[in-house]
Amino acid sequence: MNFVAAPARLSSVSSTFEADFAARLHWSADTDAAIEQRVADILADVRARGDAAVLEYTARFDALPATTLQALELTQAELKAAFDALPADQRGALQAAAARVRGYHEAQKKACGESWSYRDADGSLLGQKVTPLDRVGIYVPGGKAAYPSSVLMNAIPAHVAGVGEIIMVVPTPRGEKNPLVLAAAYVAGVTRAFTIGGAQAVAALAYGTQTVPKVDKITGPGNAYVASAKKHVFGTVGIDMIAGPSEILVLADGSTPPDWVAMDLFSQAEHDELAQSILLCPDAAYIDAVQAAIDRLLPTMPRAEIIAKSLTGRGALIHTRSMEEACEISNRIAPEHLEVSSSEPHRWEPLLRHAGAIFLGAYTSESLGDYCAGPNHVLPTSGTARFSSPLGVYDFQKRSSIIEVSQAGAQKLGPIAATLAYGEGLQAHAQAAELRLTR
Structure with missing residues (x-):
């Protein structure tokens, strides 16, 4: 044709x-109103019933029945076996791609992901402490297509950032597992992986269930249901973007x-x-x-x-x-x-x-x-590159300000803070600063 x-x-x-x-x-x-309502219902159900709801939706949408969610978890041995069973050219390509992606993100971490501090003229310490997230979830599309490259691009920068646990979810309709995706998870250092997808997987990661641990942030692309679910759970957890x-x-x-x-x-x-x-x-x-x-x-x-x-x-x-x-x-x-x-x-x-x-x-x-x-392929779309950036090590870190004011610094900063605080009508703020002034 x-x-x-x-x-x-x-x-x-x-x-x-x-x-x-x-x-x-x-x-x-804009997401279809019917999708929005269905997603809201699924999220509420998973939040209320945990594993049981995830199992029910996985059986319904992916034709993948199971009696426990543990049965849908991929073991590290299974991930390694998938890698070992790949043809040599595919193993080599995965390892080469992973090395380049890891190298780029290690350089990125050195450039923008380190803590720093300095002392000012009064001896006060000011700085920034950069720490990794404790646990993140990565969503990997399945079904019509499989994307091992998405595993590398989401898991490796998280690993480089120092994230303690990386939880992967990937739908496997009718139980069909893609060996390249599993192998990529092994190469990228995924901690745990579950063969679940859709809004129910996003809900499990965001709220936690009896089996799936609650994460701090969810990254990775998906269909309209996944995108809607990520929007709904933002605030409970962080997300990368709506692609x-x-x-x-x-x-x-x-x-x-x-x-x-x-x-x-x-x-x-x-x-x-x-x-x-x-x-x-x-x-x-x-x-x-x-x-x-x-x-x-x-x-x-x-x-x-x-x-x-x-x-x-x-x-x-x-x-x-x-x-x-x-x-x-x-x-x-x-x-x-x-x-x-x-x-x-x-x-x-x-x-x-x-x-x-x-x-x-x-x-x-x-x-x-x-x-x-080497650079990440998770990128802003629909004109959002005007104000947002590619996925990177910085998405898996957070920054805490460090402030240690010296006695001399308190004498200099106290009157400034008090003046502004009185101007805002916040007397306790002002007096907290004034109490530290030398009489």
Whole structure:
């Protein structure tokens, strides 16, 4: 069957560009009201009945009956056996990817995850104490697809941060366990793993049950039910983000082979029909060449139908006045993945302010970042890169301020604090500071 991918052709010089551009970017993160209510019911039920509710929903939604939740826990021996049974090339790839991800996050920890302090002129000690979370939960999607890379990207930075326990949940419909996911859990240092998923798994992690321990934070992607559940439990536990459809924006100067760019657009479009793939380029002839490559390569793709629907429904090929304008439009989009497919990527990188991850140069395909380059592939979507960051070591740490005021410091700071406290009408605050002043 032949599928046609017809991404919108836009031009920044068109009088209708702003309206067309806004319409192409629009995506509603609102969750269906029925999903919200169902999720709320599941969360309340798990909170009330614990293991029994999780078992009931796992049997109903995943066709995986069990009499105890312990029966759905994966042992360390089972994780290791899955790793040992993999073909040598898959074992090697997992280990190589894990080493690079671990190396990157160890460098990240040194750069931004250490405690620090200093003494001021009065001898007061001021600083910051950085400590890891005690226990985190990572949600790994299962069912239609399995993502061992998600295990690495969520568990390894937690491990590097020093988290004491990493609890993994992964749905296994009809009991079908993906060996790569289990092996990745072994390589990444997951502490405990349960074959449960959906809102019930999020609830078990957030509230704790008789078998599943309560965690401090939940990370990892999932379907609409998982996303809704994470929103509901935020505040009881921390969460990483609410992820929208996957996105790629390619900023091209026309120097990269069109086939490469077409395949990079495919790499996100194949995720699902709501994924967004956009090309920004000042060369109209090059845009034509990329469209020709799309037409030629699409029939060779196993997921051609999904790619075609994604590109036609949400994709765009945008002709810009210049690379400078393309950079400014990119900042407005704030994409999850941003490829600077240019012969001079470092010329344009300083102009780019908002993106989850920036891939510099023609040889830096987004797919390398997804699996093994090293930086985390859990990235902000739907324009949230304007104010949020990739998942990292810092997501598995917390910071406590350290304050030790000397006697001399109290004499200097006390009157300042008292004046401000009286101004706010908080007399006890003021007098607590004044009592420490030398009479």
